[in-house]
Structure formats: C-alpha cells, structure tokens
Amino acid sequence: DQQVKQNSPSLSVQEGRISILNCDYTNSMFDYFLWYKKYPAEGPTFLISISSIKDKNEDGRFTVFLNKSAKHLSLHIVPSQPGDSAVYFCAASSLGGSQGNLIFGKGTKLSVKP
Amino acid sequence: ETGVTQTPRHLVMGMTNKKSLKCEQHLGHNAMYWYKQSAKKPLELMFVYSLEERVENNSVPSRFSPECPNSSHLFLHLHTLQPEDSALYLCASSLGTGRLNEQFFGPGTRLTVL
Numbered sequence: 001d002q003q004v005k006q007n008s009p010s011l012s013v014q015e016g017r018i019s020i021l022n023c024d025y026t027n028s029m030f031d032y033f034l035w036y037k038k039y040p041a042e043g044p045t046f047l048i049s050i051s052s053i054k055d056k057n058e059d060g061r062f063t064v065f066l067n068k069s070a071k072h073l074s075l076h077i078v079p080s081q082p083g084d085s086a087v088y089f090c091a092a093s094s095l096g097g098s099q100g101n102l103i104f105g106k107g108t109k110l111s112v113k114p
Numbered sequence: 115e116t117g118v119t120q121t122p123r124h125l126v127m128g129m130t131n132k133k134s135l136k137c138e139q140h141l142g143h144n145a146m147y148w149y150k151q152s153a154k155k156p157l158e159l160m161f162v163y164s165l166e167e168r169v170e171n172n173s174v175p176s177r178f179s180p181e182c183p184n185s186s187h188l189f190l191h192l193h194t195l196q197p198e199d200s201a202l203y204l205c206a207s208s209l210g211t212g213r214l215n216e217q218f219f220g221p222g223t224r225l226t227v228l
Contacts, residue, residue, distance in 0.1 A: 043118065043206070043218075044157075044204075100162045100164075100211040101162070101170065102157075102159070103156075104158075106154065
C-alpha cells in the first residue's frame, strides 16, 4: 500500500494564477517532507522541504504547507509560470527509517498555460 | 561534466543479455543510490552505498547486481532480466546518507527488456 499519495495525476493552470499540488501520507512516523520537480529527459531536482516541527516553509514563489493532523501537505506556486510545467513529486522520510530512504509519490504533472 | 551523469540513456536488451548501467557523480559526494521508476508507479529505492559500502538493499532480485568501485562511480549490472523490469533507472548522490542531505539525481537510463 502506498504510504505517499498524490491523487491528482495532472493539473492545468493559467500563467499568473496559483498552482496547488497536494500530497497525502499514511505513515505517522514521517517527519520530513520534500518536493522534487522533474522535467522530461532530466532527473528530479530538489525544490523545497519542510520538517514536521513547522507548518509552513516558503522559498520565493514556492510555499509548502504541512497539516500533520490531516497527514496532508501541499505545494503552492504563485504566480505560476510556463517554466514551472513539469512533474512534481512529493517525498517523505522518518527519523527511524533506513538510510537515505525517501518514500515518493507517483507525481503530479503540472501544465502552466500562457 | 557536472552533477550526476548516467550512461547509456536508453537501453534495449533481451532477457538473456548481460548489460551494465553506469553512473558518475562529479559533486564530491559520499553516498550514491539506485532508484527504479516503473510506469504509473512511484520511484522505488533499490540500493544505497555510503563510502563504497552497500548500506541498503531494498529486497531487490539478484538479477540486479550493484557495484561501487569508488565514491564517484556506481554500476548496476543486469542479467537475465524480465520484461517487467522495463523502467527508468535513476542514479542519485548526496553528501551523506542522512535524510537531510539533498539527493541529486542523474537523468536516468530508460531500459526496455524484450
């Protein structure tokens, strides 16, 4: 059973508007969460992370929100730009987890239309 | 070359062939990883190496054999694969295996097993 779920395989947004990508997790031991971004024919690149001691982390146009009680996190991109079109992966880890083991979701493909 | 490179980028092989995937990192990292991404599935960690020693093997079949001759190079030797092993194989590296260490990914090798 998947421990990290991204239930929307795709999302289409108009340039300049907000993109909201969602991620749910089932393992209450997860305490560190990351978002990766992947362009076609390239490997995933780290975007932003959040520790469970926080409920929000912001980096420029990207903000990640964590709702521990709901086991839910979201990535907000505002304003969205065509260059943000990519697949976004949510990942999680736990302190007691095995070394280097990130648990990934299946990804959400974001399309930002000009 | 910078970052993490992988060769070949595409590979087609028969079930009786033996082939190897190569990964090289130019970041001075001490940890390297193999991931598998099958169609419509999340990235799955296969192996973790720290300072050339294997520290994790996530129940991967023995037809996949990793080798890490030094901290800059990682190989995945393939033999007698099955069609269901067709997937994108991604290599990553990080400074250490601690979960706060950002993992840098290569572009992947698209493997097709006939």
